[in-house]
Every structure is written in C-alpha cells, then in structure tokens.
Amino acid sequence: MAKNLVIVESPAKAKTIEGFLGKDFLVKSSFGHVRDLSKATLSIDVDNGFIPNYEVPADKKKVIDDLKKAAKSAEVIWLASDEDREGEAIAWHLAEALNLDQAKTKRIVFHEITKTAILEAIQTPRTIDQNLVNAQQARRVLDRLVGYELSPLLWKKVRPALSAGRVQSVAVRLIVERENEIREFITGSYFKVTALFEVEKEGKTHTLKAEIPAKLQQSEEAESMLEKAKDAVFTIEEIKTVPAKKSPSPPFTTSTLQQEASRKLSFSVAKTMMIAQQLYEAGKITYMRTDSVNLSGMALSMAKEEITRAFGEKYVKTRNYTTKSKGAQEAHEAIRPTYLNSPEIKGTADQRKLYDLIWKRTIASQMGDAQLEKTTVSISGTGIKESFVATGEVLIFDGFLKVYLESSDDEDDEIQKGVLPPLTKGMVLNNREVLATEKYTQHPPRYTEASLVKKLEELGIGRPSTYAPIISTIQKRQYVVLETREGVPRDYRVMILKSKKIHKEVKQEITGYEKSKLFPTDIGSLVNSFLVQYFLNILDYNFTANVEKKFDEVAAGNVVWNEMIREFYTPFHAQIADTQEKSKKVSGEKLLGLDPVSGKNVFVKIGRYGPMVQIGETDSEEKPRFAGLLKNQSIETITLEQALELFSFPRLVGVYKDKEVTVSIGRFGPYVKYDGAFFSLKKTDNPLEVTLERAIEVMEEKILAEKNKLIRDYPENPEVRVLNGRWGPYISIAKANYKIPKGVEPSSLTLQDCLKIAAAAGEQEDKPKKTRKKK
DNA sequence: CAGTGAGCGAGCTTCCGCTTGACTT
Numbered sequence: 132m133a134k135n136l137v138i139v140e141s142p143a144k145a146k147t148i149e150g151f152l153g154k155d156f157l158v159k160s161s162f163g164h165v166r167d168l169s170k171a172t173l174s175i176d177v178d179n180g181f182i183p184n185y186e187v188p189a190d191k192k193k194v195i196d197d198l199k200k201a202a203k204s205a206e207v208i209w210l211a212s213d214e215d216r217e218g219e220a221i222a223w224h225l226a227e228a229l230n231l232d233q234a235k236t237k238r239i240v241f242h243e244i245t246k247t248a249i250l251e252a253i254q255t256p257r258t259i260d261q262n263l264v265n266a267q268q269a270r271r272v273l274d275r276l277v278g279y280e281l282s283p284l285l286w287k288k289v290r291p292a293l294s295a296g297r298v299q300s301v302a303v304r305l306i307v308e309r310e311n312e313i314r315e316f317i318t319g320s321y322f323k324v325t326a327l328f329e330v331e332k333e334g335k336t337h338t339l340k341a342e343i344p345a346k347l348q349q350s351e352e353a354e355s356m357l358e359k360a361k362d363a364v365f366t367i368e369e370i371k372t373v374p375a376k377k378s379p380s381p382p383f384t385t386s387t388l389q390q391e392a393s394r395k396l397s398f399s400v401a402k403t404m405m406i407a408q409q410l411y412e413a414g415k416i417t418y419m420r421t422d423s424v425n426l427s428g429m430a431l432s433m434a435k436e437e438i439t440r441a442f443g444e445k446y447v448k449t450r451n452y453t454t455k456s457k458g459a460q461e462a463h464e465a466i467r468p469t470y471l472n473s474p475e476i477k478g479t480a481d482q483r484k485l486y487d488l489i490w491k492r493t494i495a496s497q498m499g500d501a502q503l504e505k506t507t508v509s510i511s512g513t514g515i516k517e518s519f520v521a522t523g524e525v526l527i528f529d530g531f532l533k534v535y536l537e538s539s540d541d542e543d544d545e546i547q548k549g550v551l552p553p554l555t556k557g558m559v560l561n562n563r564e565v566l567a568t569e570k571y572t573q574h575p576p577r578y579t580e581a582s583l584v585k586k587l588e589e590l591g592i593g594r595p596s597t598y599a600p601i602i603s604t605i606q607k608r609q610y611v612v613l614e615t616r617e618g619v620p621r622d623y624r625v626m627i628l629k630s631k632k633i634h635k636e637v638k639q640e641i642t643g644y645e646k647s648k649l650f651p652t653d654i655g656s657l658v659n660s661f662l663v664q665y666f667l668n669i670l671d672y673n674f675t676a677n678v679e680k681k682f683d684e685v686a687a688g689n690v691v692w693n694e695m696i697r698e699f700y701t702p703f704h705a706q707i708a709d710t711q712e713k714s715k716k717v718s719g720e721k722l723l724g725l726d727p728v729s730g731k732n733v734f735v736k737i738g739r740y741g742p743m744v745q746i747g748e749t750d751s752e753e754k755p756r757f758a759g760l761l762k763n764q765s766i767e768t769i770t771l772e773q774a775l776e777l778f779s780f781p782r783l784v785g786v787y788k789d790k791e792v793t794v795s796i797g798r799f800g801p802y803v804k805y806d807g808a809f810f811s812l813k814k815t816d817n818p819l820e821v822t823l824e825r826a827i828e829v830m831e832e833k834i835l836a837e838k839n840k841l842i843r844d845y846p847e848n849p850e851v852r853v854l855n856g857r858w859g860p861y862i863s864i865a866k867a868n869y870k871i872p873k874g875v876e877p878s879s880l881t882l883q884d885c886l887k888i889a890a891a892a893g894e895q896e897d898k899p900k901k902t903r904k905k906k
Numbered sequence: 907c908a909g910t911g912a913g914c915g916a917g918c919t920t921c922c923g924c925t926t927g928a929c930t931t
Contacts, residue, residue: 140925163925170920190927217924271922278921285920292919299921408926420924596923740913757913797911809911836907855907861931868931 133157136205138198138225140212143412144244148211151246159201161212165191166224168271173279177700181272181693187228195228202229207237209253214240215460216686220267223259243427243464244417266686272696273297273678277669280707281662288716289658290737294608297675298593300662302601303610304670305586306578307651307659314767316574320623321346322353322567326519328365328510328560330552337552339560341510341519346570350624353567356515357628363512365519365560371507376500379531381424381452382465382493385595386588388419391492393581394538396484399647400580400599406485407466414469415476416489420595421463422588424452426493430464433471434497440472442533448499457591458679467493491535498531506551510560523551540582565628571621577648580613591676610655618644653742653766657719665710669703724771731755733774735766742766744774759796762814776819785823792826794818803829845882853877853885864889 135156139145142160149158166185168174174184187195202208208231210222222238225231237256241248274297281295325342347353383391385404392403407419426434431449438447454461468490476486503524510519526532578586584598593601605611618641625636651659662670671677678699684690720736723744731747740759747755758777760769781795781804792805794812801818803810803826810830812818821829842860843853852863853871860877862869862885869889871877880888 142926161925162927164923167923168921213924221924267923274922276921280920282920286918291917294920296921412926594923596925600923795911799910802911804911809909811909811911839907863931870930 133204134206135209136198136201136207137209137211140218140221141418143414144418147244147414148249151249157201157205159198161198161221161225162191162194164217164221164224165195166228168275173275175272175275177276177704181696181700183268183272185224185227198225199229202231205235207235209256210236210238210259211240211252213462214242215462216263216267216270216682218462219260219263220271223261223264226259242425242462243429245427245429248427260686262688263686265692266682269685269692269696270678270682273699276696276700276703280704281666281669284707284711285658285661287711288714289661290654290739293654293658294604295658295662297669298587298597298601299604299608299610300659300670301590301592301672301675302583302587303605303651303655304659304663304672305583306605306611306649307656309575309577310651310656313574313577318574319572320569321348321572322350323347323570324353324356324565324567326360326365326510326565327563329563330554330558330560332553338563339508339521339552339554341508341521343517344520345517347567350567350569350626354626354633356517357565357567357626357633359514360512360562360565360628361631361633363514363562365510365512365562367508367554367556367558367560368511368518369507369509370554370556373505373507374527375503375505377503377530377532378500379450379495379498379535380492380537382426382467382496383489384422384424384454384456384465385420386422386456386584386598388466388489389584389598390581391488391538392485393579394540395488398481398485400584400602402481403485404599406481410476410478410482410486410489413478415478415482415486416469417465417467418463419466421461421466422454422456422459422595423461423463424454424465425461426467426496427464430467430471430493431497434494437471437474438494438498441474442498446498446530446533448530449497452496456588457676465493495531495535498534499528501526501530501532502528508551508554512562521551523549525550540576563629567626569623569625571623571642577645577650579648583649590672591679605655609652610658611649611651613647614645614650615647616643616645618642653719653737653760656767657717657737660719661714661717665714666706668706719766721766723769723774726775733771735760735769735774737766744769744777746778761796761818762800779819782818784821784826787823787827792823794821794826805830842877843880845885848882851882851885853880862888 133155137148137152137156137158138161139148139158140161140163142162145158145160149156152158166187168183169186176182176184210225212218212221212225226236238259239252239256241252278294278296282293285293285295323342323346325340328339328341330337330339343356347356380387388407389400389403392398393400398406404419407416410416411419435447435449466489468486471490471493474490476483478486503526506523506525508521508523510521512519576582580602583602587593587598587601606613620639621642622637622639625638627634627636668674681690681695685692685695718736718738720734723733723735725731726733726746729746734745736743736745738757742760742765744758744760745755747753749755756778758780760766760777764773781793784792784794786792787805790806792803794801794803796818797809799811801812801816803812803821805826810833812821812829816825816829840855841852842855845851850864854861854863860871862871862880864885871880872888
C-alpha cells in the first residue's frame with residue numbers, strides 16, 4: 132500500500148498527478164464536495180449560533196468509504212483541493228468526514244498541473260485555513276437561509292413548488308426588467324444619408340461610399356438635402372490619417388468561452404461545457420471551470436515557441452492579463468490547450484471546433500498588436516452644410532489578427548471599412564447617387580444564454596461551475612423560456628437621387644426576429660414583482676457583491692462568521708414573517724374589459740394550472756367561466772378580443788368522412804379530436820386558425836408515425852414488441868420498457884433476445900439506486 | 907419518432923457550489 136494518499140477534487144486531475152508522483156503516492160478524487168446541509172429540512176440551528184447540520188449525501192457514501200479505506204493505510208494524507216473558498220471547505224469536510232488524524236494530515240495547493248508545481252507544493256505544506264472554511268460556511272448557510280425561507284413563502288403567496296434564491300431570482304429579474312424596458316420602448320425613425328462617388332485615377336474608376344454622420348429626424352430634411360445635392364459640386368475637403376492599434380483579448384475563462392462559443396459556433400452554454408469537459412477528460416485542455424485569465428509560465432513559453440514556429444518571431448508578444456471580474460477567486464489557470472504545439476486534435480466535429488477556438492484564442496493572446504492606419508475623408512458639397520465622411524482602414528501589421536478576432540454581440544451596420552481608393556485633397560468627385568434611407572431606433576436586446584452569463588459575471592453573481600445550471604434552473608421553474616421568434620415585415624422609406632432625379636420608394640425589411648433569446652413567462656414576471664416588492668434588498672443587483680465583501684472579512688479573520696450571519700438573518704427573518712402576515716396572495720389579476728355577450732367582467736390572471744382568462748366574478752352566485760391562455764400568449768400583452776376567442780373551444784373545423792373534426796385545448800396543449808381519437812397539434816399551429824385540411828394532415832402524420840413505430844413483433848408472444856420511441860428503438864414487454872444494448876440491430880432481435888435483455892435489466896433493478904431518505 | 911386528453915381531496919415542493927456518472931421510457 133502506498134505511503135501517501137493525495138486527494139484532489141477531480142478524477143481527471145488525479146490521473147494526471149499520479150503520473151508525476153510515482154509509486155509512493157496514491158492519488159484519489161473526492162468528486163467535489165463530500166458533505167452538505169441535509170436537503171429535507173433547513174438543517175441550520177438558527178437559535179444556537181447557526182450550527183449547520185451536515186451529512187454525507189447518498190451518492191457520496193461510496194466515495195467516503197473508499198477514501199476512508201485508503202486513508203487508513205496511508206502514513207500521510209495530502210488534501211490537495213483547490214485554493215479557493217470552496218476548495219478549502221472541501222479539505223476541511225474531508226478531514227472531518229474521514230476522521231483524519233491531524234498529525235498525519237497536510238494541506239497543499241498548486242495552480243498548475245505540472246510535476247515541478249506539485250513537487251514544490253509537497254515541499255511547502257500548511258494546515259487548513261479555518262477562516263477561509265468559515266467564510267464558505269457563511270456563504271453556504273446564507274444561501275440556504277435565503278432559499279429555504281423565501282421559497283415556502285412563494286408556495287403560500289403565489290403557487291406551490293416555486294423557488295427563489297440569491298442567484299436565480301436576480302437572473303430572472305434581469306430578464307423580466309429587460310422585457311419591461313422593451314415593452315415600454317417607443318420606436319422612432321430617422322433618415323440616414325449616404326452617397327456613392329466615383330474617383331478616376333489612372334484610367335480606372337473606383338467607388339467611394341460616404342455618409343452624413345448626423346441622423347435626420349424628418350423626411351423633409353432628408354429630401355431637401357437630396358434637392359441640394361442635385362446640383363452640388365463635391366470636393367475632398369480634408370484627409371486625416373491616424374495610426375491605431377488593436378490588442379488581443381485575454382485567454383478564455385468559463386464565461387468568455389461560453390460567450391464566444393455561442394457567438395461563433397452557436398453552442399448553448401450547456402453544450403459548450405459538455406464538450407469542454409470531454410476535452411478536459413481527454414487531456415486536451417486545462418480545467419474548464421475557471422475565472423482566471425492567467426497562463427502558467429510553461430504555457431507562456433510553449434506559446435512563444437509555437438508562434439515563432441508558425442508565424443515568425445516578430446509575431447510574439449507575451450502578455451500577462453489580470454482579471455477584471457468581481458469576486459474572481461483564480462484557483463485555476465485560464466482555459467487553454469494542454470499542448471500549445473497541437474493546433475489540431477482528433478475527435479468529434481464539435482470537439483475539434485471548440486478546441487480550435489481555444490487554441491486560437493490562447494495563441495492570439497500572446498501575439499503582437501495589430502497596427503492599423505485609419506483614414507477619415509471629409510467631402511463637402513456646395514450648398515450643403517454637413518460634410519459627407521468616408522472612412523477606411525489599412526492593416527500595416529496583422530499581428531494577432533492572423534489567428535483570431537473576438538466577435539461582438541451588437542452587429543452594428545458598419546460603413547465601408549477597408550482600403551480607400553487613392554485620393555488627394557481638393558479632388559473633385561463625380562457623384563453617382565445619393566440615398567436617404569429610413570432607419571428605426573432599436574429597443575435594448577433581449578438576453579441570450581451567453582449574454583446573461585456575461586451580465587451575471589459582471590455583477591459578481593454565480594460561479595464558473597454554476598453559470599450553466601442557473602440557466603437550466605430558471606427554465607425548469609418556468610420563469611423564463613428560451614425561444615426563437617419569427618420577425619414581421621415593416622415598411623421603410625427610401626429616396627434615391629440619381630441622374631438629377633429624386634425617386635421615392637417604400638421597401639420592406641424583417642424586424643423583431645429573435646434567435647434563441649430568453650423571454651420571461653407570466654409566472655416569472657409575477658414572482659419577480661412579488662419579490663421586488665417585499666425583498667428588494669435580496670433582489671438588489673449589489674446584494675451578492677456586498678455579502679461577498681463580508682465573506683472576505685470572515686476569510687481575513689476580522690469577522691466571526693456566525694455573527695455576520697446573525698446580523699443578516701435577524702432582520703431578514705422578520706421581513707419574512709412580516710410579509711407572511713401582511714401580504715395577500717398574488718395572482719397578477721388584471722381587468723381586461725367587458726364581455727359583450729354576458730356583460731360580465733373579463734379578467735386575466737395566473738391560476739393553479741397557469742395563466743388563464745376568467746369571465747365573471749369569483750365570488751358571484753353564477754360560476755365564472757375559465758379558459759387557459761395559449762402558449763404564445765401572456766397576461767401582459769393579451770387583448771380583450773384574444774381573450775374572448777379562447778372561449779370558442781372546442782371548435783368545429785369541419786366534417787371528414789361523415790364525422791366531425793374538432794380542435795380543443797387540453798392538459799397538454801391544443802389537439803385535434805376525431806372519431807374518439809386525439810392528435811396533438813404542433814407548436815407552430817394556431818388552434819384558432821387550424822383548417823380542416825391542416826387537421827387531416829396532423830392526423831395522417833400521427834397515423835404514419837404509429838405505423839413506423841413497430842419494428843418487430845412476435846406472433847408466439849404478442850406482449851413482446853420492438854418499437855421506435857422518442858429516444859430510439861426499445862423493447863416493450865407488457866407495460867415495461869427496456870433499453871437495447873449498444874451495437875445490436877433492433878430488427879434482428881429474436882424473441883429470446885428480448886426476454887434475455889428484459890431478464891438482465893430486471894436483475895439490475897435490485898441494485899441500490901437512489902435510496903429515498905426519510906426524516 | 908411518445909403519449910397523455912383534468913378540474914375537491916393530501917402532501918409535496920426549495921437554496922448555491924463543488925464534481926461526475928447512471929440511466930433514460
């Protein structure tokens with residue numbers, strides 16, 4: 132048995148390190164945290180110093196048993212979890228849960244996974260930093276108190292099974308408030324004037340595009356400018372050339388990787404993390420959950436070597452970046468390729484794409500600035516007050532641009548950038564045409580997954596390991612939805628001056644197209660307004676940043692953790708109790724108007740089953756009528772007319788083969804009913820407008836799918852069938868379903884094969900699965 | 907590429923951060 136046991140957080144890291152340390156060292160992994168507050172109850176003794184009640188979760192019991200065994204036979208146990216608040220706490224929980232002998236236990240940290248760094252760490256062990264551990268306990272306890280006292284309040288005052296927390300509630304608030312801004316935004320229009328000139332030089336004709344920088348508010352202004360341009364003589368008034376430079380972006384952190392993979396590769400945040408994890412486990416990249424932009428000395432020298440080899444020495448410029456994000460803990464390096472001399476790797480297409488991005492970003496970060504020359508040309512026209520401006524850019528030295536350029540979120544329409552034709556001051560230009568185009572002001576953009584992560588990071592909310600889960604949590608709770616919405620056509624006016632004639636046109640563009648954006652739901656808006664009304668202090672965008680400062684004080688040993696928590700909890704708990712007592716149950720009820728048929732009030736509100744319309748009063752003698760809102764409707768935007776339409780279900784759409792075809796709304800959304808059978812409508816179908824033709828199409832589609840569903844059946848045992856399902860082929864026996872092993876052709880399965888697979892799966896059933904704990 | 911097509915009830919639900927599998931009907 133090895134004399135030394137090293138415990139790290141990640142198994143992939145353990146594997147690498149074991150290679151460095153030799154036979155005397157056994158390296159194992161804790162798989163993250165090993166203890167936590169019990170989930171079933173608050174698990175904090177609020178009356179006695181907020182003592183936490185920790186337990187080893189069911190899925191960690193095996194890890195602990197395993198580590199205990201290894202620790203028993205080791206002479207020294209090295210706790211090598213990350214050097215941040217959570218890592219320190221993991222080391223402490225390990226010492227506690229494993230019952231480690233203090234004399235045999237050493238705490239070490241390292242920032243890069245290299246042999247030298249690790250051997251150095253072994254030479255300089257320390258003890259567990261209890262202040263840092265206490266800062267983590269304060270963080271953990273505060274989050275539990277906030278989450279487990281706010282959520283039950285929502286169950287009472289809004290709807291069961293909702294949730295609130297320090298992080299998720301702020302994420303939802305950002306999305307709700309952005310949507311409110313968009314709803315209140317008033318679109319304006321203005322005119323932009325551009326001109327095309329011709330430049331004759333050495334027998335060749337070049338085109339020069341220039342614009343008036345100002346926005347013209349009225350179409351009359353634009354038209355009069357075009358009138359004046361009819362007979363104007365255009366001359367180059369001034370040419371200004373200034374040098375400029377562009378610098379590369381720092382290497383990737385989790386958040387910037389998620390943003391760039393979203394912009395350049397259209398990956399979701401979750402997909403990026405999944406593929407990065409695969410690359411990490413294959414040893415291709417360093418750790419993917421990090422907030423640091425720092426590269427190790429070894430990485431820097433590898434980068435230098437690779438840049439020299441690939442592009443030449445003059446492209447090298449090694450740099451040290453410092454993090455700007457709030458609350459960064461920098462326990463790891465930036466995300467970079469393990470071997471910078473491998474620009475390409477083997478793997479799936481997605482793995483190669485993400486790796487390529489990481490390689491380029493890392494290499495570019497150590498390359499020289501791009502040197503540019505920016506030229507601005509002013510062109511005056513006789514009789515026209517404003518000057519036209521043309522800009523051009525010449526690349527003197529490409530530097531890092533040879534490899535990589537960061538994308539930007541806002542796709543501003545750029546005017547001509549590039550090489551300008553040869554021009555001289557005083558030159559008279561031939562005007563080919565002048566164009567006045569109507570443009571519209573734009574509302575602030577909705578968040579994408581990645582831009583939300585960026586915003587949260589700016590606010591210091593959430594950690595690299597939680598950005599992806601936050602996005603999935605707020606969707607799972609149905610506070611927000613990720614949606615792509617089609618745009619609608621919009622007219623815009625254009626005036627063209629050509630050959631001394633002004634020609635007017637109305638053209639169309641598509642506006643409002645939203646690709647994979649986050650929209651708040653009605654319940655999301657309602658919960659947010661409740662929380663903002665009663666708990667603005669928690670929903671404050673600076674709440675996290677402020678408590679982080681206090682955690683830092685705890686870590687520095689200046690503040691006692693449970694006193695800090697008491698100071699927070701006493702007023703917070705009073706606030707909970709007060710709201711419990713004083714606030715009414717909220718439903719977001721809104722009066723839309725009167726029903727012209729019955730003369731009764733029409734309300735929209737959130738009911739037990741979601742947003743709905745109600746005709747008549749709740750406490751009236753005659754029961755009110757109810758109807759659920761459709762998927763794309765919201766109580767914020769629905770009109771009285773749309774609300775009343777919802778009462779037209781079930782709607783007869785026609786008669787098919789002597790039987791009625793109706794459309795209705797059920798528990799699981801809109802459906803077609805025909806001859807006692809049900810057929811779900813697609814998301815894109817509007818149940819109010821579905822025609823008989825479309826209904827028949829939907830029915831036929833389903834019948835066809837049913838037909839394709841059966842891969843094989845067995846006359847000797849009709850209970851056994853091989854079927855096509857949502858996740859691919861499977862075996863169905865009586866009511867139970869079974870997975871088909873990999874590499875087996877479903878249509879080749881015999882009855883015996885199926886029964887064997889079922890029997891084998893049955894045995895597995897007895898294995899200890901998720902044991903549901905009581906208490 | 908599934909399949910389900912209401913409506914009392916009693917009892918359940920929930921946080922954030924660390925880390926990977928297990929296991930999919």
